[in-house]
Amino acid sequence: xxxxxEFIGVILLIQGVGGLVYALFGWVKxxxxxxxxxxxGYELFASIVVIxxxxxxxxxxxxxxx
Numbered sequence: 001x002x003x004x005x006e007f008i009g010v011i012l013l014i015q016g017v018g019g020l021v022y023a024l025f026g027w028v029k030x031x032x033x034x035x036x037x038x039x040x041g042y043e044l045f046a047s048i049v050v051i052x053x054x055x056x057x058x059x060x061x062x063x064x065x066x
Contacts, residue, residue: 005061012054019047 018031023044031047033039039046 002061002064005057005064009054009057009061012050012057016047016049016051016054019043019050023047 015031015033018028019033021027022029022031022034033043033046033050
């Protein structure tokens with residue numbers, strides 16, 4: 001369970017950082033946040049929320065038994 005949570009946390013962190021980089025600098029548009037139309041105009045906020053969610057998943061994974 002711990003490995004699965006860590007994997008999900010890494011995926012969320014990558015998506016959040018990718019979205020944050022795109023929202024701030026306009027570089028490569030590859031993340032899931034940019035692909036979904038529901039976040040249009042709120043990409044920066046959504047990316048920050050995904051990063052915070054990744055940190056929360058990492059905290060849960062740290063408490064989980066392996």
